[in-house]
Amino acid sequence: xxxxxxxxxxxxxxxxxxxxxxxxxxxxxxxxxxxxxxxxxxxxxxxxxxxxxxxxxxxxxxxxxxxxxxxxxxxxxxxxxxxxxxxxxxxxxxxxxxxxxxxxxxxxxxxxxxxxxxxxxxxxxxxxxxxxxxxxxxxxxxxxxxxxxxxxxxxxxxxxxxxxxxxxxxxxxxxxxxxxxxxxxxxxxxxxxxxxxxxxxxxxxxxxxxxxxxxxxxxxxxxxxxxxxxxxxxxxxxxxxxxxxxxxxxxxxxxxxxxxxxxxxxxxxxxxxxxxxxxxxxxxxxxxxxxxxxxxxxxxxxxxxxxxxxxxxxxxxxxxxxxxxxxxxxxxxxxxxxxxxxxxxxxxxxxxxxxxxxxxxxxxxxxxxxxxxxxxxxxxxxxxxxxxxxxxxxxxxxxxxxxxxxxxxxxxxxxxxxxxxxxxxxxxxxxxxxxxxxxxxxxxxxxxxxxxxxxxxxxxx
Amino acid sequence: xxxxxxxxxxxxxxxxxxxxxxxxxxxxxxxxxxxxxxxxxxxxxxxxxxxxxxxxxxxxxxxxxxxxxxxxxxxxxxxxxxxxxxxxxxxxxxxxxxxxxxxxxxxxxxxxxxxxxxxxxxxx
Numbered sequence: 114x115x116x117x118x119x120x121x122x123x124x125x126x127x128x129x130x131x132x133x134x135x136x137x138x139x140x141x142x143x144x145x146x147x148x149x150x151x152x153x154x155x156x157x158x159x160x161x162x163x164x165x166x167x168x169x170x171x172x173x174x175x176x177x178x179x180x181x182x183x184x185x186x187x188x189x190x191x192x193x194x195x196x197x198x199x200x201x202x203x204x205x206x207x208x209x210x211x212x213x214x215x216x217x218x219x220x221x222x223x224x225x226x227x228x229x230x231x232x233x234x235x236x237x238x239x240x241x242x243x244x245x246x247x248x249x250x251x252x253x254x255x256x257x258x259x260x261x262x263x264x265x266x267x268x269x270x271x272x273x274x275x276x277x278x279x280x281x282x283x284x285x286x287x288x289x290x291x292x293x294x295x296x297x298x299x300x301x302x303x304x305x306x307x308x309x310x311x312x313x314x315x316x317x318x319x320x321x322x323x324x325x326x327x328x329x330x331x332x333x334x335x336x337x338x339x340x341x342x343x344x345x346x347x348x349x350x351x352x353x354x355x356x357x358x359x360x361x362x363x364x365x366x367x368x369x370x371x372x373x374x375x376x377x378x379x380x381x382x383x384x385x386x387x388x389x390x391x392x393x394x395x396x397x398x399x400x401x402x403x404x405x406x407x408x409x410x411x412x413x414x415x416x417x418x419x420x421x422x423x424x425x426x427x428x429x430x431x432x433x434x435x436x437x438x439x440x441x442x443x444x445x446x447x448x449x450x451x452x453x454x455x456x457x458x459x460x461x462x463x464x465x466x467x468x469x470x471x472x473x474x475x476x477x478x479x480x481x482x483x484x485x486x487x488x489x490x491x492x493x494x495x496x497x498x499x500x501x502x503x504x505x506x507x508x509x510x511x512x513x514x515x516x517x518x519x520x521x522x523x524x525x526x527x528x529x530x531x532x533x534x535x536x537x538x539x540x541x542x543x544x545x546x547x548x549x550x551x552x553x554x555x556x557x558x559x560x561x562x563x564x565x566x567x568x569x570x571x572x573x574x
Numbered sequence: 575x576x577x578x579x580x581x582x583x584x585x586x587x588x589x590x591x592x593x594x595x596x597x598x599x600x601x602x603x604x605x606x607x608x609x610x611x612x613x614x615x616x617x618x619x620x621x622x623x624x625x626x627x628x629x630x631x632x633x634x635x636x637x638x639x640x641x642x643x644x645x646x647x648x649x650x651x652x653x654x655x656x657x658x659x660x661x662x663x664x665x666x667x668x669x670x671x672x673x674x675x676x677x678x679x680x681x682x683x684x685x686x687x688x689x690x691x692x693x694x695x696x697x698x
Contacts, residue, residue, distance in 0.1 A: 220580050227580070
């Protein structure tokens, strides 16, 4: 039954994604990979959204859950049929120089072959995940999947140490799959975490293959696979890899929407949907969706007036309404990391340079854990920056600036929390910095590779 | 650069194999608490009694593992769930279980071993 639940999830996601993402673009493998990876994230997010009202209504039986998911898939299928065909392809031709692409492909394959058995072994020997997985995320999923009113335990104010005010994307999806499967198998959260990890890798590669060429895609995948911290999170069963996927998917769709000849409106609407899924995943996603959607509204408003807002708003609104309803009517009121501090206290912390020194020292220390010596991913990016140089085509500059601005705003928001938190700063830094870095890493890589000159066009030294 | 990246992946794969699993003996705790799932109804709340302060990381791990093992039953320190009729005692010291039961007016339902006991508070 777990396979049935997975198949229903993917079918819904795939039909939804077929509405917006073309299959005929070149390279074809990248177009198919893009559809497949977005389908995974969309399917998980949509089924999680659909499960939530069923819980509230006390109607979350396996038959009802599957019926609702299939009805949503059928609605997407009908919409697809009515439109006659999917979106127009991305018509940019990407040069491929086999002399460069082949070594990059071999290296990427080698990295995958080295890491896959190690990740699989770690996942199977660690079925309950890391601390937060079994003490928070998966416990909440068990409450949601329980009989009667046990779902209320997932939002109990008594369980403040379980962040019972956090949005429910991941626990609701796991609970929904358990509900269909009829057991609380550890396979579900384990595979969900690994699927998101694989989807991130594939989405970075597919987006770059369609916009910057195959070599850029392969090299970006290589750098992603050289980040020890990110790989370590693959088996943690936390929400940080899923949220990194939704950040990445939102920005990737904004980038693709700017490619010539694409179904811009549909891609922007899909970006809105994925932004709302980020908000449904963690509180940080609420900040991301606010920042990203505000930036999109400014950009699209300047381009097309208020009409330019429609696709973004239509895409994001249904999901955000569920998130807001959850936050305002269901979740317990729990103090944010900023707490209930006065303006004087906040300003006092902001001008306390010792706090900044501690934060910056911890950030530098955490960056050191991403890799070792010359194989450190930031060193690899440095080598690429020196050898390839940055060059952004004028027609793509706006989108690179957009992605960079969103990531800068997110980094600033995270830093502001550290600077002013009521919690013990040392504890907060030591327990969250690595995961915060993981949330932003794939979107950061995508932005950097969009700005780097593709290796196919690099000057020979 | 590609060679360095592959070397990085090799380092990471080695590191992953060295990571410690089950630091808090979670699998053992799940096995130990499994009989409680067959006795206490899924919708019931369960009080939790410990002889260690929950600020201690190991004591917190024991509470959280009990919550994970027994979900969807809500497990909370007993003082935060005073109406609970089922109570899990989780003692690290050699505290006399009978004495603990008497002190709190509880009946021992099952001694699960390793200091873990399922109690019931009977109606008078």
